[in-house]
Amino acid sequence: MKTFLNSFLLLVFLIPATLFAQTTVTGTVTDEANIPLPGVNVIIKGTTTGASTDFDGNYTIRANTGDIIVYSYLGFIAQEITYNGQTSLNVILRQDTAQLDEVVIIGYGSTTVKDATGSLDRIDSEEFNKGAIVSPENLLAGKSAGVRITSSSGSPGSGAEIRIRNGGSLSANNSPLIVVDGIPLSGGSLNAINPNEIESYTVLKDASATAIYGSRATAGVVIITTKKGKTKAPLSVEYNLQASVGHLTDKVDVLSASQFRQYIIDNGGDENLLGAANTDWQDQIYENAEGGIHDLTISKGFENGSLRANYNLSNQNGILKTSQYRRNAINVNFEHRFLDDHLKVNLTSKGSLVDNRFANEGAIGSAVFFDPTQPVEGSWGGYFEFEDADGTVRDLAPRNPLSLLLLNDNRQRARRNISNIQFDYKFHFLPELRLNVNAGFDYEEYEGRYFSNAAAGFNNLSLGQRPGQGTYDGVNKNRLLDFYLNYKKEFESLITGIDITAGHTYQRFYNIERNTDLDTSTGDFIDNIPIPFQLILESYFARANFTLDRKYIFTATYRRDISSRFSKANRNADFPSAAFSWLISEEDFLKNSQVVSNLKLRLSWGITGQQDVGGAFPYLGLYSKGDDKSQYQFGNEYVNTIRPEGYNEGLKWEEASMYNVGLDYGLFKNKITGTLDLYYRKNKDLLQYTQVPAGSNLENFLDQNVGETVSKGIEIGINATPFRNDNFSWDVSANFTLSDVEVTKLTLSDDPNYPGTPTGPTLSGGVGNLIQIHSLGAEPNSFYVFKQVVDVNGRLLEGVYVDLNGDNTINDNDKYRFQSPTPAAFFGFTSMMNYKNLDFSFTFRGSLGNYMYNNFRSANGYADAMLVQVGNLHYGNGSTHALETGFQTNQQFSDLYVENASFMKLDNVSVGYNIPFEHINLRASLTAQNVFTVTNYSGLDPEIADGVDNNVYPKPRTFVLGLNFNF
Structure with missing residues (x-):
């Protein structure tokens, strides 16, 4: 003692x-x-x-x-x-050229490229596509291997489809999860986000990188980080102005008025039904489109924080008359640090007010089909229409394309706010341990109204016809609360670093839409019965990262997801992943290499999930209320019926397991860097809306877990700086992707005679016809067609197809799977050069092996399409292809209309010059977008997401003048 x-x-x-x-x-x-x-x-x-x-x-x-x-x-x-x-x-500290020091945002944290074990790609704002870009998705086009951005419409403000490694699902959602400043969005348009405020994209591709997001990461993850202020930075004011003009690049090949007259006469038509005009209807509906973007940013740094505020006004007219887009957006970021920098509070709010006027895109189809010999104006004033004797517009007759635009008014206003507050606390007693709490919401409300004048001709109002009209409104809510603990520390031992994260997240979605429509037959307004949609996702997640001897990195991730879409028995799902990376360049045999600056091998495996299909409760037996057209009579009283809906109590998670092998490299002090990835993914228990046996349920089609797909691919990315000195620098980047998707299982039981599940958009020129199919052993969405026969002279034989099964009968059993819209390969190439104050950049991108079904040719490229109309009182224009084929009747299932749509596109070219003044920096730039496309496809655009070319809104070529002032 x-x-x-x-x-x-x-x-x-x-x-x-x-x-x-x-x-x-x-x-x-x-x-x-x-x-x-x-x-x-x-x-x-x-x-x-x-x-x-x-x-x-x-x-x-x-x-x-x-x-x-x-x-x-x-x-x-x-x-x-x-x-x-x-x-x-x-x-x-001096940079280590043997390491990649770029910090990247990953799920619930950050890392460096050096320490990343998964397949990911960061694209900074300096690398974005240039021009008057309204939709954030288009900044990313052509910039990352394995990432395909497809913009199918030239409508102002329209978004684009994002596919990472081709998705893999058949009916469920194949779009990646979008996370903006820590908030996973509920889908839909990204137009509420100002593209000028995006600092970087991080694309997570393999299961190791995405598994921590679990339930919605099967199709990949795109993390968007917006710009923030800087501590102690002086007051900064920046104003950016862009003025743009766009015009139509090409028109659909239809018969001119003179060709049409001659065709009608040559094929036995009635010349008296033709007019005397010479009207190019496509010229009538298209116009040059002006646009303007104003962007003002004010930022100020303080001793312990920063403030940044941005206002953006984007105005864009479409080349299709009456289409307009206008967005007012505000982005505010406030950051402050307390408790001697142990607590950081970050508040971000993005608000937008978007006004759209939607043009009636039916005018596009009408313009290519309407008789070119008829005038724009009618004999009594107003617009020319095909009329019956009493002056009413003829049933099922094509409508005047210009009247469809100018006599229709469809407007929508959407208000959206995406906000979150994030607390990041570094514990006083253990500074390596951090607690991060993030609370946020994505709230949108919208309202719209439409008015369609029933009187396309001036004199029709006197006949008492009622205009089509109605209103609609809705609300979308997305609330989020998540938190995680992170412990990160480096050691001078065998284990040189650990990074451990564990947390919980809760997200709730709610949306509802109401609409009121005029019944033109009675004059009464009918209200719909709104059914709210609700979804709750709850998750627990953990990730551990261990570094041994500064060159061997191990990562393990686990996530447990809970979705209200499934029954209690199937509600939970577990998604693990594991990865390993070896920094080979840190080994003694490479450490002092003058050639290899960085070399890292990556191996990963993981499972991710999918639950985004069907309604809110597809596993429950629900009842729906009928409308006034489905009533039951009790004496003199009529009551609305209540009917049961089909359901599938056994519905469960779709799962995807992925294997990835990757190599990151840097050569000659990282003057050349790049990545190489090989992946294999298997999707099983696919969520599909498919047919059920007759009588086994209340409906013939239900959401089910049926089928499997296998995806394989190779992704190559390379960045190089061929030359750099004090006055001149040149940076180039390129990426190339090879990919393949195959359906390996389609039904619950193996049926060799089952052709597959029809899919895709409904064709024009037929009633309910589909041209695509999901079939065993073929690519998803393959075209299902007959093999066209040509004679020895190369002439097409109408209605003659190859008897593929040899039974001497041509029927559906002779159809075959012929190509698909999914490209076998796609690529991107960007070059950026700077000489003193002058800069020049351009971006090419393209795809190989993607096919398109030319529905315009198939629906309008034969005689009957022009000559045989309802009542035989008028004619319709058609494709010039009818002159080549000579077809008289509909042959829409011929493989003739499935065309190779491989293309190479110069997306943008930009030149700029910085003009420095004493207190102001001025940059002037000129940019061209959608400059040209090289392709053999006969239609207007070889790049349409669903693979069916059917009167799509064309994309304009746009020229943009930009001025940037920095005070």
Whole structure:
């Protein structure tokens, strides 16, 4: 007891003595460009005593004379300094060219390219496509291997389809999860986000990178990070102006008025039904489209925080008359640090007011089909229409294309706000441990009204026809609360680094839409019965990352998801993943290589899920209320019926398992860098809306878990700097992707005679016909057609097809799967050059092996389509292809109309010049978008997402003048 007491008293006296012998050291750690480095580890060598630099690179530590202080930071060469008693010690760290130091945002945290074990790609704002871009998706087109952006419409404000590694589902959602500043969005348009405010995209591709998002990560993840203010930065004001004009690049090949007259006469038509005009209806409906974008940003840094506010006004007219888009958007970011930089609070709010006037796109089809010999105006004024004797517009007759535009008014206003507040707390007693709490919401409300004048001809109103009209409104809500703990520390031992994250997330979705429509037969307004949609997703997740000897990195991820879409028995799902990376360039045999600067091998496996299909409760037996047309009579009283809906209690998660092998490399001090990835993915228990056996349920089609697909691919990315000095720099990047998808299982039982599941959009020129199919052993959405026969002279034989099964009868059994819209390969190439204050850039992209069904030719390229109309009192125009084929009747299932739509497109070309003044920087630029397309496809555009070319809104060629002022 006495010994213990003496030891205790000695310890009590020694501890203060030791503390008083130490000196407090402060300093700042920067890089070679004098930029502060946050998060640098400052450790007394051989001890656990240490600190880390704050957001401005400052640190404080206590040290004894003779101590060795170690400064280490990812991507920089560690530096050791012997302490000699000074109170201030500033350090400059030099970049390690053998490592990639770029920080990337990943799920619930961040890492560096060096430490990433999954397949991911970061695209910064400097690499974005240039021009008057309204939809954020289009910034990314052609920039990342394995990522395909398809914009099918030229309508102002229209979005684009994003596909990462081709999705893999058949009926469920194949779009990636979009996460904006930590908020997973509920889908739909991204137009509420100002593209000029996006700092970077991070694309997560393989299951190791995406598995921490579990339930919605099967199709990949796109993380959008918006711009933030900077601490201690001076007041900055930036104004950006873009003025644009777009015009139609080409028109659909239809018969001219003179060709049409001759065709009608040559095919036995009645010349008296033709007019005397010479009207190009496509010229009538299209016009040049002007647009303007104003973007104003004010930012200011403070001692412990920053504020950034942006206002954006985008106006864009469409080349189709009466189509207009207008967006007012505000983005505010406020950041402040408390408790000696241990607590960071970040508040972000993005608000938008979007006004759309939607043109009646039926005018596009009407313009190519309407008789070109008829005038624009009618004999009694107004617009010419095909009329019956009483002056009413003839049933099923094509409508005057211009009247469809100018006598229809369809407008919508949408208000949307995406906001979140994030708390990031670094524990005082354990600074390596952080708690992150994120609360946010995505709220949208919209309202619209439409008015369609029934009187396309001036004199029709006198006949008492009622205009079509109605209103609609709706609300979409998405609420989020998540938190996670993160422990991150580096060591001077075998385990040189650990990074562990664990957390919980809760997200709730709600939407409802109401509409009121006029019954034109009675004049009464009919209200629909709104049914709200609700969905709850709850998840628990964890990720552990261990680094051994600074060159072997192991990552394990686990996520448990809960979805209200499924019954209690199937509600939960587990999604694990594992990955390993080897920094080969850190090995002794490569460490001093003058050629190889960086070399890393990546291996990963993981499982992700899919639940986005059907309604809110597809597993429940629900009842729906009938309308006034489905009533039951009780005496003299009529009551609405209540009918049961079909359901599938056994519905469960769709799952995808993916294997990935990747190689990251850097050559010649990283003047050349790149990636190579090979992946294999198997989707099973596919969520499909498919047929059920007759009498087995209340409906013939239900959401079911049926089928499997297998996807394989190779992705290549390369970046190079061929030349760089003080005055001139040239950077190029290219990516190339090979991919293949195959349906390996389609039904619950193997039936060799089952042709497959018809799919795709309904064809024009037929009633309910589909041209695509999901079939066993074929690509999804393959075209299902007859093989056209030609004679020895190469002349097409109408209605003559190959008897593929040899039974001497041509029927559906002779159809075959012929190609698909999914490309076998696609690529992108970007070049950026800077000479002093002059810059020049361009982006090419394209695809190979994608096919298109030319529905315009199939629906309008034969005699009957032009000559045989309802009542035989008018004619319709058609495709010039009818002159080539000589077809008399509809042959829409011929493989003649499935065309190779491979293409190469110059997406944009931009040239700019910086004009420096004393207090103002001015940059002027000129950009051309959709410059030209090289393709053998006969239609207007070889790039349509669903693979069916049917009167699509054409994409304009746009020229943009930009001025940027920075005060």
